[in-house]
Amino acid sequence: MKIRAFIFLQIISSIIYAQLNLGKQLQFANELFDSSNYFDAVTEYKRLLFFDDRAEYSWEANYKIGLSYKYGGFYDLAINYLKISELNGNTSDEIFLSKIEIVRCNLLRKTIATAFRLLDEIETDYPTDEFKDEINYWRGWAFMLNNDWENAAMEFSKIDSNHELKTLCMTVEENKYSIIFAKVISYLLPGSGYIYSGEYLQGLLSFGWNLLGGYFTIKAIGEQRIFDAFVISELGWLRFYRGSIEGAEKSAESKNMQIANQAYNYLKNKYEGIKP
Amino acid sequence: MAMEKGLIRLIGINRILLKLFLTFFLIPVIFLLGQNSGSDNEILSPLNLYKFGNYLFKQGDYLRANNELKQYLQYENNDTVRFKIAYSLIEMAEYSEGRDYLKPLFISSEISDEVKCFYFKSLYLGKKYSDFIEQSGIRIFQPTNYSEDINRLKNFFILESETTLIDSTNFFKPFDKQDADSIRKYFVRKYYPENKSETTAGLLSALIPGAGKIYTGQTGDGITSLIFNSVIYYLVYNNFANKHYLRGWIFSALGIYFNAGNIYGSVASARIYNSNLQINLGIDMKKFVEKKNYFMPDMSGILK
Amino acid sequence: MISKLILFFFLSAILFAQSEFKRWEKVEENYLINKLQRQNYNYSFDVISGLQIFYKTVISDLDGDNCPFEPSCSNFFIQAYKETNLIQASLMFADRFMRDTNIFNRDNYLQNGNGKRIDPIDWYK
Numbered sequence: 001m002k003i004r005a006f007i008f009l010q011i012i013s014s015i016i017y018a019q020l021n022l023g024k025q026l027q028f029a030n031e032l033f034d035s036s037n038y039f040d041a042v043t044e045y046k047r048l049l050f051f052d053d054r055a056e057y058s059w060e061a062n063y064k065i066g067l068s069y070k071y072g073g074f075y076d077l078a079i080n081y082l083k084i085s086e087l088n089g090n091t092s093d094e095i096f097l098s099k100i101e102i103v104r105c106n107l108l109r110k111t112i113a114t115a116f117r118l119l120d121e122i123e124t125d126y127p128t129d130e131f132k133d134e135i136n137y138w139r140g141w142a143f144m145l146n147n148d149w150e151n152a153a154m155e156f157s158k159i160d161s162n163h164e165l166k167t168l169c170m171t172v173e174e175n176k177y178s179i180i181f182a183k184v185i186s187y188l189l190p191g192s193g194y195i196y197s198g199e200y201l202q203g204l205l206s207f208g209w210n211l212l213g214g215y216f217t218i219k220a221i222g223e224q225r226i227f228d229a230f231v232i233s234e235l236g237w238l239r240f241y242r243g244s245i246e247g248a249e250k251s252a253e254s255k256n257m258q259i260a261n262q263a264y265n266y267l268k269n270k271y272e273g274i275k276p
Numbered sequence: 277m278a279m280e281k282g283l284i285r286l287i288g289i290n291r292i293l294l295k296l297f298l299t300f301f302l303i304p305v306i307f308l309l310g311q312n313s314g315s316d317n318e319i320l321s322p323l324n325l326y327k328f329g330n331y332l333f334k335q336g337d338y339l340r341a342n343n344e345l346k347q348y349l350q351y352e353n354n355d356t357v358r359f360k361i362a363y364s365l366i367e368m369a370e371y372s373e374g375r376d377y378l379k380p381l382f383i384s385s386e387i388s389d390e391v392k393c394f395y396f397k398s399l400y401l402g403k404k405y406s407d408f409i410e411q412s413g414i415r416i417f418q419p420t421n422y423s424e425d426i427n428r429l430k431n432f433f434i435l436e437s438e439t440t441l442i443d444s445t446n447f448f449k450p451f452d453k454q455d456a457d458s459i460r461k462y463f464v465r466k467y468y469p470e471n472k473s474e475t476t477a478g479l480l481s482a483l484i485p486g487a488g489k490i491y492t493g494q495t496g497d498g499i500t501s502l503i504f505n506s507v508i509y510y511l512v513y514n515n516f517a518n519k520h521y522l523r524g525w526i527f528s529a530l531g532i533y534f535n536a537g538n539i540y541g542s543v544a545s546a547r548i549y550n551s552n553l554q555i556n557l558g559i560d561m562k563k564f565v566e567k568k569n570y571f572m573p574d575m576s577g578i579l580k
Numbered sequence: 581m582i583s584k585l586i587l588f589f590f591l592s593a594i595l596f597a598q599s600e601f602k603r604w605e606k607v608e609e610n611y612l613i614n615k616l617q618r619q620n621y622n623y624s625f626d627v628i629s630g631l632q633i634f635y636k637t638v639i640s641d642l643d644g645d646n647c648p649f650e651p652s653c654s655n656f657f658i659q660a661y662k663e664t665n666l667i668q669a670s671l672m673f674a675d676r677f678m679r680d681t682n683i684f685n686r687d688n689y690l691q692n693g694n695g696k697r698i699d700p701i702d703w704y705k
Contacts, residue, residue, distance in 0.1 A: 025319055144606070497678070500678060
């Protein structure tokens with residue numbers, strides 16, 4: 001009896017010793033990860049996975065490898081490892097974490113449509129209130145990165161009606177120029193679209209060219225010089241008329257891009273909440 | 277009790293010695309035999325470095341595999357590991373460093389023939405033409421069993437690199453019939469290309485605007501040039517006919533200017549056509565040699 | 581379970597689609613929208629560059645983005661002038677202008693991310 005107990009204790013202590021070894025390896029890898037040494041962290045997590053016969057650390061190691069690649073900008077690799085961690089998740093919380101990280105990687109690599117699809121799937125798999133806020137939060141981010149500030153504001157308002165990001169989104173939406181309006185007024189009065197976007201000199205010049213082109217075209221028609229009228233209108237008047245509409249659209253788009261980029265800079269440098 | 281008595285009788289020792297035996301020898305050995313760590317319990321032992329490095333190598337993670345295998349080499353001198361390091365470096369386009377790892381394996385290594393083949397492949401990939409030609413004639417660099425493979429790669433490299441016409445008498449002999457036919461076609465494309473004459477293109481466009489561009493295959497640009505210049509000539513005629521002399525002279529000047537531009541563009545299009553022939557030849561040859569695995573023998577056995 | 585295994589092996593096979601041939605560090609995330617812009621060339625302050633700036637401000641920016649090529653015709657001329665001489669640059673520009681009006685077929689030119697046809701001056705020097 002004593003011998004059997006003794007043998008049993010010896011086997012158990014040998015097993016524990018081997019696990020401590022992997023435990024130390026995990027600790028070492030985590031230290032590298034925490035000190036932002038992501039390249040080496042990936043190596044050590046891969047080493048852990050290789051020697052982990054029982055796949056005890058499978059979720060954590062794959063998850064951390066995915067995060068490391070994400071921080072290094074290797075989003076495709078990150079998503080691959082996060083998918084493996086999702087398959088090896090032991091609890092529903094672990095699986096949820098992996099899925100959300102995959103969404104965040106999709107946001108960073110600008111595959112927003114995929115991020116939306118994944119969020120819809122997560123919402124179906126996790127319908128309880130516990131996860132709702134987080135899903136709405138990342139959906140809001142997806143809208144923001146997709147330059148859709150109105151819908152982003154709606155998503156953040158579902159979390160909190162006074163959410164900081166809701167205020168930001170609404171401010172951006174209010175400051176944006178209407179591209180359709182710029183184009184329509186340019187159809188009616190060439191150059192007005194530029195002035196609406198704040199490009200006063202361009203607006204005046206465009207109006208001037210259209211006026212000049214129109215005058216010479218009509219004068220040529222009046223003098224029965226039809227071919228000349230055709231050439232002047234095609235190479236002069238219509239060119240600047242089309243240019244005015246196109247220019248108004250581009251000008252409004254350019255201004256909107258500047259406004260959006262200001263918001264993105266704020267998110268990157270000043271916003272203290274969780275980011276992708 | 278029965279088990280204890282049995283063990284004592286079996287081993288022929290007393291109880292205390294039995295416990296010592298179990299504690300320090302039998303149980304740890306039995307346990308360790310079942311572990312992936314093989315004969316050493318340390319995760320960074322030389323054997324484990326080798327196993328992990330090998331695993332990374334098979335995954336294609338060459339940078340990390342290199343680090344592990346280089347560390348292993350500090351403990352054990354292993355030709356296959358050295359070759360794998362060289363292979364990794366060459367896959368990462370570090371040709372010079374890769375060759376430095378291959379050179380010690382030239383002599384008295386079981387894989388020296390394969391190593392030499394791989395060495396020449398690295399010279400080819402690194403575009404070290406003169407080194408390739410020089411060293412392929414030196415005995416120590418020549419593999420015993422694969423000299424024909426090196427000759428094939430050498431001739432292919434010569435065809436790629438030499439700008440002057442090469443003697444084709446024995447050039448195609450190292451290749452099998454199918455490969456020789458393909459390489460013969462590349463030979464003809466390189467040294468007897470179906471070039472377009474710049475002079476012809478220029479003269480054609482001088483006679484008929486755009487004809488030179490149609491001659492070089494730029495049909496759309498040629499027709500556009502013809503229409504464009506025709507419209508200007510019509511405007512010249514029309515304005516002079518209607519006694520608008522100022523406009524007539526302006527369009528005449530424009531006509532001369534754009535016609536000169538049309539001739540210049542036609543000559544340039546012939547030059548572009550000829551350059552594209554050589555560029556396309558280079559691309560086709562590159563695809564061919566990659567498909568043939570650089571005429572190298574199968575090294576999958578060493579890379580396992 | 582089998583589908584998960586299949587997915588696992590599939591993912592393992594494509595795991596190294598992005599290559600790591602050098603050590604890397606953490607990168608800063610970037611949310612900015614960067615629409616591909618036409619290249620603006622920085623030229624020295626002289627008569628030709630001055631004329632080009634005038635043309636760009638008063639005419640080119642107002643008549644729409646009509647040039648299908650990259651670089652645009654005016655930039656093509658300026659680059660050609662800087663790298664060759666006035667006569668050769670003028671001839672190159674005349675040829676480029678005629679090719680610009682080609683409405684039939686531009687398949688012999690590659691396209692960049694902006695949908696513009698790549699037509700550098702190096703081909704015509």
